[in-house]
Amino acid sequence: MNTTKATRHVNQNEGLIFEKSSPGKAAWKLPPLDVPEVDVDVALGSSARKDLGEMPEVSEIEIIRHFTRLSTWNYAIDLGMYPLGSCTMKYNPRVNEVVVRLDRLANAHPYAPEKISQGAMRILRVLSDALIEITGMDTITLQPAAGAQGEMTGLLMVRAYHESKGNARKKVLIPDSAHGTNPATAAMVDYAVENLKSNERGTVDVSALASQMNEDVAALMLTNPNTLGVFEDEIHKIADILHAKGGLLYMDGANMNALVGKARPGDFGVDLMHLNLHKTFSTPHGGGGPGSGPVACKQILEPFLPSPVLISKPDGTLGFDYDRKQSVGRVRAFYGNFGMFVRALAYIFANGPDGLRQTTEDAVLNANYIRKGLTGTFDLPYSTPSMHEVVFSDKLQNKNGIKTMDLAKRLIDYGFHPYTTAFPLIVPGALMIEPTESESKEELDLFVEAMKSIAQEAQQNPQTILDAPHNTRISRLDETAAARKPILRWKRST
C-alpha cells in the first residue's frame, strides 16, 4: 500500500446504549408543572401505560460520548472523496445548516395562519421559480419527500393526464440501465413495466423504441445522462417518437448535476421530471435521508399537480390552493421537506448562474479526469463519452478472482469511500464512479493512484484484496447470517 491517503480508521469501542443504562440515571429535567397534576389512571383508565420497558436510562455525557464515538465509525464527505455513482455526494455547505435553524423558520407550524407564514411561502416561491428556470419547465410541486416519491408523483400525473384524454394506457417503458426505483414506482401506480434494451453505445436503441412505442405506452422513464453517465444524444428523436403516439417523456433527474446551467430538460423534449435536492442541490444525505424530490412539468400537466398548490393572491400575498379538481391528490402530509428547500435555495444563492455552471463543468471535468487516469487499468465497457460519472467493469481483475465488491472493500483501506458497485445492471461487475465537483485535483490524483495500486495488488497479491478491508474497526460482516436469522432489535439476554 503506497498512497499518502491511506489511513487507519478510529477504533474506539462503544456498546449499545442499552448496555450503559441503569435505573436512576437521567439526561432530562422538566420545569415544575404550573397546572394541577393529573392522576393518570383516572384520566386514561384502561388506556394508561404502566411502564416503558427497556428504554434506556443514561446521563447527558454518556449520550454525547455514545453518539460521538458512533459517528467516528462512519465515513463521510467531510472526511474525503465519496464517489458513489448516481448519488452525487457533493459538499454540504454549512451556511445551509445555519439558515434552516433560524428560529421562525425552524419553529414555523405548517398550519399557522397564512398571514404569519409569508416568509416560509416566499422561500417556496423563490425556490420553485429557480428550479423551473434550471429545468426549463413551466411549473413545479415541491411536495414529494424524495426522488422515489417524485417518480410516483410524476407517474400519477402521467396517469391522470392520459385518463383526462379518456385512456389511462397500460405500460411504461424503462431502459435496462435504469435505477431500481423506476420499475418499482411504475408497479406502485399500476403500470406494467416494459424493458427497453440499450444499444452498443449504452444509450436508448431508437429503432427498438420506435417499434415498441404504441398507444398502450403511457410514458418512457429516462435518466439523462443515463446511469452510465452518458448523455442520450438522440433525445430529440426519443421525444418525437413518444409524442407522435401521445406518450409522455418522464426524466429521472438523478443525474441533473451534469446539466445545471448547461442544458435544460424542458428544452430537449422532456414533459416532466423530478429533481433530487439531496443530490444536485447539496442538501445533506444524513446517513440515508431526508431527501426531497420536487416534480417539474410542462403546462399540459399543471392541472394534475398534487394538492395544495402555492398561489399568488390578488393582494400580493402567497397562499395555498386546495381546490384542485384534477389533482392526483396529496402524496404526503403538509407541503414537503421544507428544511431541504431552505438548504437548496441557500445553495442556489451561494452559486448564482455562474457558480452553478462552473459546478457542472467541474463535475464533468472530474469524471473525465478519472476516466483518463484509469482507462487501461480497468475495463471500460462503453467508450461513449462520459458526463458526470464513469462506469468501469471488473473484467480485467476477474481473472485473478477479484470482483467489484472486493476492489471496493480494498479502496476503504486507502481512505476512500467506495464507488457504487454492481450497478447499472447492463455492466456486469460495474464500478460506477461519480466524483462530483467537490474534489480537488490532488484528491483525484490520490484516488487514481489508489485504484491503480489496487489493480496491481489484484495481480500480485489478490488475497490482500479478498481479505479487505484491513484497517477498519471490524472486518467484512456476515451478511448471509444476518439475513437468515435476523436480529433486528436489542433484547436483554436472559
Add this chain to the structure above:
Amino acid sequence: MRYLPKSPGDREAMLRTIGAGSIDDLFSPIPAEYRLQRDLQIPRQMAESEIVDWFQQRARENGEGCTVFLGAGAYNHYRPVIIDSLVSRGEFLTSYTPYQAEISQGTLQAIFEFQSMICELTGMEVANASMYDGSTAAAEAIMMAVRVTGRNSAVIARSVHPEYQEVVKTYATHQGLPLNTVNFGENGRVDLQALEQAITDNTACVLIQSPNFFGTIEDVAAIADLAHSKGAMLVVSIAEAISLGIVKPPAEADIVAMEAQSFGVPLGFGGPYCGVLATREKFVRQLPGRLAGQTTDKNGNRGFVLTLATREQHIRREKATSNICTNQALVALMANIFMTVYGRVGLRELAKQNLAKAAYAADHFGREAKVLFAGAPRFHEFVVQTTEDPSVINSRLLGHKIVGGFPLKRAYPELGNASLWCCTELTTRSAIDTVCGLISEYEETAKTSEPRMQEVAQ
C-alpha cells in the same frame, strides 16, 4: 465559487491531461441546439452574509413570538440542545445509506438502537429504519396488509388525520383498492357498530389513529378484536409519539404506522419529519424500507448491516415491497437521541405534563365554550365548539400574538364551528388563562349579538 476546490490552472492542467481543448469539448455529446448559451435567470451569486440576511428577512416575515395552540399532526415540544450538536457532526450529516457496512457502523448501530426503542415503545417486534412521514407510513402499511392477507380493500376511520386519509387515498387509488370510511361516535371514538358492518371478507386491514385526530384515545383492543374476528389486520397510526410515554401501546395491532416528529424534530413548516413502520416478526418480509440487523465479522466482533434487502427496489425492481430508497435517516437520528435523553422515566414524565396541561386547558375552555367528545380519554388535544367561526376567532387572537386551534370545517363540516386545540409541556398556564379569557369575551359578544343579528335578518 467558494465551494469549488480548483484554480484556473488546475482546470487547464486537467483538460490537457484528458486531451480536451476546452471544457465545451466535454459537453459536445449534448446536441448544440440544446446547450444553454446564456446565464440562468436566477439571483446572482451571494456572499454568505447576504444569504444569512436574506433568510433572516424571510424569518421575520413569518411573524414573531406567537403562542401556538396548534397541533394536528405537528407538535411543538422542547428539543434538547444535544440533538443538534450530535446530528451536526459531519460523520452523520454527510454520509449516505450504509451500504458499505465496515465504514458505516455509526449509522448502522444508531439505526439498530432506533429500531429497538421503537419496538419497546410500540409493543411491536420489528421496526424499520424510517419512512418519509406518518402519512406515507400509513399508506405503505395498508399496501403491506394487502400483500400479507391477499385481500383487496381497506377500512379507514374518519378520525384519522385528514391529510393522512388523503395520502392513503392517493396511494390506494391506482392499486385497485377500494377504501371504506367509518365514522366516529358521540365520544369521538370509532363507531364500533359501523366498523363491524364495514369489515368484509375482502378487508385487508382497518386503519385507525390513536390518539386520533381529535386527541381521543381509541379502544384499540376492541377494534383489534373486531378486525381479527373477520380476518383483517389492524393498522394503528400514531401521529403524536409522546403519547407513548403514558398511553398503553397498541400491542394488539398488526402494524403500527408512526410519525416521530414529536421526538425532537423541529416543526419546520411541515418537514422533514420521520415516519416509521413497526410490525410482528412474522410479517417482516412484507415490511417496506430499510432494516439494520446484527451480525458478526470473521473475528467474531459484533457489527451491523442492512439486511433482508431482497424486499427492496434495488434488488427486486418492480416486484419490490415499495419503491422507497432514500428515507429520513438523519431525522430518525434526532428521534433516536431524543428517546435516549428522556428514556424510560423521562418520556413518561414528559407525557404526564402534556396530559396535565391539556386537562387544565380543556377544563377551562369548557367553562367558556363547548368541549366535544367527553366520555373518552384524551391525550393533549381537544375539540372546542364556539358560537363564532373559529377562523374569525383566530384572526382576533392573532392580534394578541396567539395562534388559535386548527379549524375543522374543511374536513368535518358536521362539527360546525369546531377547532382542534393542543397543549404541550411548552404551553404555560398563563397562556391558557389568557386565551380562555379572550374566548370568554368573544363568546359573550357573539351570544348577545346573535339574537340581534337574527332580528335584523327578519
